[in-house]
Amino acid sequence: MTEKTFTEAAREALSEAMDADPAIFVVGEGAGERGGNFETTAGLYEKHGPLRLCDTPICERGFIGMCTGAAMTGARPVVDFMFTDFILDGLGELINQTSKMQYMSNGRLKMPMVLRGCIGIGHSAATHHSGSYYPFFVHIPGFRVALPSNPADAKGLLATALRSEDPVFFMEHRHLLNLKGPVPDGEHRVPFGQAAVVREGTDATVVALTVMVHHAFQVAEELSGEGISLEIIDPRTVAPLDADTILASVRKTGRLLIVDETFMPCGIGAEISARVTEHGFDELDAPIKRLNGSHVPTPYSPSLEQAVVPDRASIEEAVRELLAE
């Protein structure tokens, strides 16, 4: 184990995979000589050169289409979007071509493509640079969506993504990029569809995603002083979603809160809630509760921005509400 930041850990996975597999190449605005806007590729250009660390102009739809073609013909493109918001410019390519190509070719073509970028609200980046949008991709058959919440998972999930035959969205929350934590040295892979029980508890289950895992954990620690015992679950990937671990936890606690920064309607919380109701109705001792970011475009003003995302205070309030049900 070595202490590393989230970005360093993810970069280690990318670097190791690029050393091992010459078919991997990275495209993106500033992904080359500059080393990535968020240092995602720092130091790799010197090692692998401009062909494998390929700078692009601002033309998302173009390079998503190009990378889809590259993946079809045997390469492993990594598209670095900086901000997830700009994946949306290539949505037609992604949904109509990238996600369907394996199906359309009866499995003869593979689609080993990694789409990575920052998500999250909280840096006064305003509404075009604060999106998360992962529920869109969960909805589409063929995509995988990884949401690491700590450096070790950043390395492990990206390592798995870089060996996947399917297109994988690898979403990095801006608040987590400089978070430090122990990271396993050498090869480390976290399988998809395997949630982590971050903290065990008996009174209620809190499923939290990305940065919310940390807020929920701190709330759980504080509330333990009052004798309230929360179980915290980090799904780690939402496509595939490890519903079994969540159901097992609800079987124990009877109560469920889902904390997610993205919008509530048709979101991950809605999906988890539906699955738990379908498969664990008799386990529930209270209505399932969701806590999401407000259903509004993200404001620029720091104080307004703060008001639209769940924080420790609102999580604590939601937990108390849930326990009072």
Next chain:
Amino acid sequence: MPYEIVMPRLGWNMEEGTLVEWLKQDGDPIIQGEMVCTIEGDKAAADVESFEAGILKIPDASPPPGQTVPVGTLLGFVVAEHEIETFDPNAGRADDAGSEGVAVGPAEETATAGTSFPDPGTGTELERATPVATGLERGAPAISPRARRAARSAGIDWRSLKGTGRSGRIVERDVIEAARPHEAAVDWTDGKAGTGHGDMRQVIARRMAEAHRTTAPVTLNTEADVTALSSLFEDADRPSWYDLMARITAVALAEHPVMNASWRDGVVLNDGIHIGIAVDTSGGVIAPVIRDVPGKSLQEVSAATKSLIQAAQNGGLTLDQIEGGTFTLTNLGMYDVDAFTPIIHYPQCAILGLGRAVQRVVVVDESSGETGVRRMMALSLTFDHRIVDGAPAARFLQRIKQLAEEPESVFGRADGIQIRPS
């Protein structure tokens, strides 16, 4: 519009109830959620809550305390302060169509109310709210799915419980509390037993009455020669009759699975063999369950029995220690009782009563008529004739008798006790 207090339905089978007493008097101010009167159904007593605030008005036609009336009978009104001037409690009900009122109407009524949703442009908030109030909010309490399952498996009629969840919803902890054995609230001063909802006497009363009402019980009696069984274990650490008979019964149950069944709208065979043992406690009888008896050695059964009896007597049993039994043993032998007629632990199929094991002179050889002194135990098997007929039940009891008389087949010899089950 005044809020009507009517005789609620405490359980699906309750058709009439008795107004025991008013907790508030005519003209008293009522806070929302306050208890206004006590009523008694066929299984339990309950306090009736007002879901509105106002002044209590009791009409002349309201039944006097002690009178039994049909469910839905008007008992009184809670009238908003601004309406009290013009309100006449004897003018009849707002909706005199003879329905059961808003308290605990069955689901159809709610549906009817929904279709007659008034024009939102008319009436006060209260008037508009009243017709669409669901039955769940008034009278029949809401219950979480988890609590409902727990109540079902603990054999508790949840409709008489008081919920501590939001808006009075019954949650799991309420069922656990109701199932927990504790001192019956006996008030010796006026010679009446208490009727608190959670008290154990209430639970026992409900369970026994339910078993008596719903099962078709038949009791078979026989006697087993337990001379060998009682001498099998001479050490100080001798297992109890419950330990020995639980192991023997488990062997017989495995061979007669229908005796291990339950009645849940039909015969349901149970996967495991989990045997309850009736324990006498200061609060009343309770039957904690020895899990998976066939999977336990005699020593493990013995350890489980000891800790369950101790927990029962200390009031420390948890819900999962008292639910999920598939068969029950009860023992009155220590009080010199021979045969008796135990009541089935509903919805189980059967219960086996153990009488005293006493030395008697009996014929030991049918052909010569030779007599001898043997230790005999009376066995009383009550079974639910809906689930199983007399002959198969008798064969099951006969098998228990055989196993008790030839204990080596279950336990091995005394000098080489099989610790693990065969």
